[in-house]
Amino acid sequence: MFTTSFTQLVDIQYPIVQAGMAGGITTPKLVASVSNAGGLGTIGAGYLTPDSLRTTIRAVKELTNRPFGVNLFVVQETLPNEEEMERMNRHLDLIREMLGIERRQRIYRYSESFEDQIQVVLDEHVPVFSFTFGIPSQEVLKHLKHHRIVVLGTATTVDEALQLEASGVDAIVVQGSEAGGHRGTFGTSAMDALVGTMALVPQVVDHVCVPVIASGGIMDGRGLIASLALGASAVQMGTAFVVCVESGAHELYKEAVLRSHEDETQITFAYSGKAARGIRTKFMQDMNGYPGKIPPYPVQNALTQDIRQAAAKQRNPEYMSLWAGQGVRLTTNRTAQAIVQECAQEAMAVLENLDGHRNL
């Protein structure tokens, strides 16, 4: 029904990418449903061990023979600053006490090894690989090309898009400030790179030749056509899929997204040490008053993991991470297939409507 340079590149029917949201949301069923419906499903694999990534990829392959993607975090391993970490841990202990849990004796690993994860992507010949937070080494990118894997990078500014294009990616996800979850910013301060999708997409399109995938605040067929009008070749939607039937998101997380308003999200470093947009919680507010420096990702992410897990178990959303974009009012609980197909149908209706504005 739609043909764009991106649908041709990855061989999908609709220019709709389901964002590779990490943290258990993108179940094999969700990913396969999106791909089977004509979009591009994506495994959010940032936090997956190489073994569980392999298992998940194989589960998706069982459920679809259509193209799908894997999304990973490109993270600089930095040695944690012990003093900074201990100070944060003492602050977090107050919350742990309230939740009735104890600080873990030791954190063995702050994040998964990107090298081991990418090896699984190569071994399994995943059709599409997308990444965020930076740019993989030229060696990694060469291996991906060699395996004929389509590679998508994430940019939040024109300069980042230019760097990605120069690195040889096949297409660029342009993340506007509306987007939920982690900011992909790697070329400047994340707080400076909060540019709205309406402004960002055409500015990037004017500077790169590869297809652009618009993301941030796109929720339905209106956003899809708006993005194509701005020069994008496809859209990436995250928040819309968080609440869908196949999503692995916690029930309370889904409920919070479904009832939130457009002005109830904010950018925070509180949960992971990296800027991310989510629904305002007591934990964010509490961390606003933290007098020290929040340790950078992935350290803070590892430090708060037990708190988030305990809060989920205790059904206390105020200490869970409720990542969501600014389009929250447009979420409805449907199947992933319904989201993809209704988005495409609505897009056709929007095109008809636009025709009505022409009276030459």
Place this chain on the structure above:
Amino acid sequence: MFTTSFTQLVDIQYPIVQAGMAGGITTPKLVASVSNAGGLGTIGAGYLTPDSLRTTIRAVKELTNRPFGVNLFVVQETLPNEEEMERMNRHLDLIREMLGIERRQRIYRYSESFEDQIQVVLDEHVPVFSFTFGIPSQEVLKHLKHHRIVVLGTATTVDEALQLEASGVDAIVVQGSEAGGHRGTFGTSAMDALVGTMALVPQVVDHVCVPVIASGGIMDGRGLIASLALGASAVQMGTAFVVCVESGAHELYKEAVLRSHEDETQITFAYSGKAARGIRTKFMQDMNGYPGKIPPYPVQNALTQDIRQAAAKQRNPEYMSLWAGQGVRLTTNRTAQAIVQECAQEAMAVLENLDGHRNL
């Protein structure tokens, strides 16, 4: 060439509104050129005395017989806190010293009287009246209706749009976070109401019945069609017109906008006490370190006026207010007529292009 509910409402050819930017940008020539080109020109009259507003309206009428608008600020008069003000003034004295100017002995008026300004709008039978920062009294709105003046309010959230619709406005300007200049927020904290245009427009459209005018990051025919796709009936563009030939903006202000990048603006309270987006300056940075509370609008605006004026005279843009939205890379120095007509032409080309995505 275009027909929307908004073009019919105000009887214009193209669904393009030139934003009523205050501070000398919207010369009669600019306003009339936009209207003569088929859009809706707007006098940014927030800072104009009733007398100069009357003179400006008459000058516009000399130059066009097409509809045009006047934009005013709906401001709650608050008594300034003398202590807060003196503390700020002592801080500003350091900047005054650097610029070689002295603090004014007394400020006779913090802002113009809205009542006196609106009387001129009524007397002069201005075709369109738009406002921001709040909602005028029912009495004022009744007088406007009685004079058959089309009334446009400004919203930055769904709730504000609902309040505006309930007050009886004819259409609503929906201001996304990309927009340059002052935020129109009146129903919540301005920092909470920074919702991107892509996300905000469809959420408002779903909740109101009056025509919606999208604003924030819209720079050309791509943004125009994108906005119509999102359900808007027109767009409002400000930054695009700041740099045009007829604009009264200071030459250095125009140059700064023309060379800026999408990530070089920020929201600040420094200049006026009210949240506004502009190109980052030394003055903003300096005020970031101010330990006290910035006096609210219009007090801070009156306090910094001499500094902004001296900086302009001395050709020092770092202490001028350089209001601009996040679409700055898309600005080019053209006539206002060229902006309107090229936007409409590009919009038709975008529609053709979108047709290409359909292969039913």
